[in-house]
Amino acid sequence: MSAHLRPWSIFVLSASVLVTSVSAQSPDRSQPPPLGPAPDLRLPAIQKTTLGNGVPVWIVEQHRVPLVQVNVLLRGGSSLDRSGRFGLASLVAAMLDEGAGARSSLELADAVDYLGADLSTSSSFDYSAVRLSTPVKNLAPALELLGDVVLRPTFPAGELERLKKERLTSLVQSQDNPAAIVGYAFPRVVFGPTHRYGTPASGLAPAIEAITVDEARAFYKEHYVSGQATIVVVGEVAPDEARAALERVFGGWPGSGPDAAAAPIPQAPQLTRRDVVIVDKPGAAQSQIRIGWVGVPRSTTEYATLEVLNTILGGSFTSRLNQNLRERNGFTYGAASIFDMRTSAGPFFATAGVQTDKTAEALKEFFVELEAIRRPVPEAELTRAKNYVALSFPSEFETSRDLAQKLEELIVYHLPDDTYRTFVSAVEKVTVADVQKAAATHIQPDKMAVVVVGDRKLIEPGIAALELGTIRIVPIEEFFK
Numbered sequence: 001m002s003a004h005l006r007p008w009s010i011f012v013l014s015a016s017v018l019v020t021s022v023s024a025q026s027p028d029r030s031q032p033p034p035l036g037p038a039p040d041l042r043l044p045a046i047q048k049t050t051l052g053n054g055v056p057v058w059i060v061e062q063h064r065v066p067l068v069q070v071n072v073l074l075r076g077g078s079s080l081d082r083s084g085r086f087g088l089a090s091l092v093a094a095m096l097d098e099g100a101g102a103r104s105s106l107e108l109a110d111a112v113d114y115l116g117a118d119l120s121t122s123s124s125f126d127y128s129a130v131r132l133s134t135p136v137k138n139l140a141p142a143l144e145l146l147g148d149v150v151l152r153p154t155f156p157a158g159e160l161e162r163l164k165k166e167r168l169t170s171l172v173q174s175q176d177n178p179a180a181i182v183g184y185a186f187p188r189v190v191f192g193p194t195h196r197y198g199t200p201a202s203g204l205a206p207a208i209e210a211i212t213v214d215e216a217r218a219f220y221k222e223h224y225v226s227g228q229a230t231i232v233v234v235g236e237v238a239p240d241e242a243r244a245a246l247e248r249v250f251g252g253w254p255g256s257g258p259d260a261a262a263a264p265i266p267q268a269p270q271l272t273r274r275d276v277v278i279v280d281k282p283g284a285a286q287s288q289i290r291i292g293w294v295g296v297p298r299s300t301t302e303y304a305t306l307e308v309l310n311t312i313l314g315g316s317f318t319s320r321l322n323q324n325l326r327e328r329n330g331f332t333y334g335a336a337s338i339f340d341m342r343t344s345a346g347p348f349f350a351t352a353g354v355q356t357d358k359t360a361e362a363l364k365e366f367f368v369e370l371e372a373i374r375r376p377v378p379e380a381e382l383t384r385a386k387n388y389v390a391l392s393f394p395s396e397f398e399t400s401r402d403l404a405q406k407l408e409e410l411i412v413y414h415l416p417d418d419t420y421r422t423f424v425s426a427v428e429k430v431t432v433a434d435v436q437k438a439a440a441t442h443i444q445p446d447k448m449a450v451v452v453v454g455d456r457k458l459i460e461p462g463i464a465a466l467e468l469g470t471i472r473i474v475p476i477e478e479f480f481k
Contacts, residue, residue: 057242060407069401070131070143070232077127094163121149131404136236136237139245164209182279185451187200188478189451190292191268229253271447287454289354289363291445313337329365357458359452
């Protein structure tokens with residue numbers, strides 16, 4: 001009998017020892033584990049060369065996966081749009097892959113897919129780009145397709161009309177969406193109708209309707225020249241091989257020196273008093289709130305400080321705005337603040353979509369936090385924000401595509417090559433005094449525009465009772481002219 005019990009006794013004894021051992025090693029869950037130091041961001045070296053026609057080429061070798069990312073940048077973007085044609089640069093960029101070389105739009109898409117590649121075009125206020133991701137084994141044929149898109153777009157009239165109709169339809173749909181309406185209304189209030197930042201990069205109906213194929217081709221011919229371009233290559237490719245491959249495709253690209261028209265958009269005049277605007281959207285289930293003014297350019301020397309400041313105010317889930325409006329009061333699913341940095345000073349704004357019946361209360365809490373951030377930040381809160389910024393920064397470089405787009409930022413904004421290598425140390429040096437000084441300069445609630453899109457009859461009395469300033473009622477249509 002005892003012989004039969006022996007294995008079971010051993011099992012019980014072993015289990016008892018295991019439980020005791022696990023119990024003794026149980027983690028302390030009464031507080032979060034301490035954070036270690038921010039990891040070093042060790043980026044591969046940027047190797048710079050030029051093509052025979054003078055086009056700069058930035059190459060970063062990454063040999064972990066057999067992929068290559070090739071991005072062709074063109075300076076200027078929507079800053080090149082002239083008055084009355086806001087949206088032209090964006091539409092031209094969208095047309096580049098709607099027919100190029102000897103291929104139609106569909107034939108081009110099929111050719112890209114056949115190579116297992118991805119090719120896209122985009123445009124912002126600051127620049128336009130054509131981006132190619134391809135398996136390294138298909139680099140040569142993929143570059144030929146990229147060359148067609150950049151150098152030989154055909155601008156088919158039918159495709160232009162289709163894109164125009166898509167954009168016009170989207171504008172009509174946007175006028176029924178309060179979240180979209182505030183995106184059109186706020187920049188118009190802050191920057192005005194004539195400044196380029198007062199109108200979305202994609203443009204508005206009158207300008208879009210007027211754009212012709214000849215106008216698109218003329219814009220392309222003037223601005224898509226080698227003197228405006230830089231090429232970024234990231235991936236499994238040797239620099240000499242990359243340059244030789246690019247030379248074969250882009251070496252004959254005609255062009256000129258930098259165009260004076262590509263100069264930054266002029267600095268917008270700063271607001272000097274609070275401006276309260278209600279955009280009436282009867283029946284709106286929520287009120288969309290946006291509070292802000294002219295912010296700072298990407299070239300600001302306070303970049304690290306403002307990243308920390310905004311993280312505390314509205315740049316993370318644990319930020320003051322989100323904790324107040326979402327967690328404590330339940331007014332919204334999320335509140336945030338943003339410094340939208342561009343070549344020229346873009347907007348700063350705090351924003352949320354809130355319950356209609358809580359619009360006034362939410363506005364009051366927005367201003368509580370906008371005022372409070374101007375006072376000294378507790379040291380512990382500052383440390384948490386710096387850790388958040390520093391520890392999350394390496395995630396912005398996870399893929400070849402990510403790294404290539406971070407290099408674009410260096411090129412477009414003329415930043416030093418060591419910008420990313422020194423960023424974490426700059427964040428770690430930010431002090432309470434730095435944050436307070438930056439907040440005093442860049443967050444002045446008594447001079448900010450307050451734009452609310454919602455059901456006027458339900459929200460105006462509460463907003464008026466706050467006495468934020470004289471209220472203007474502006475119809476939706478005014479922001480889509």
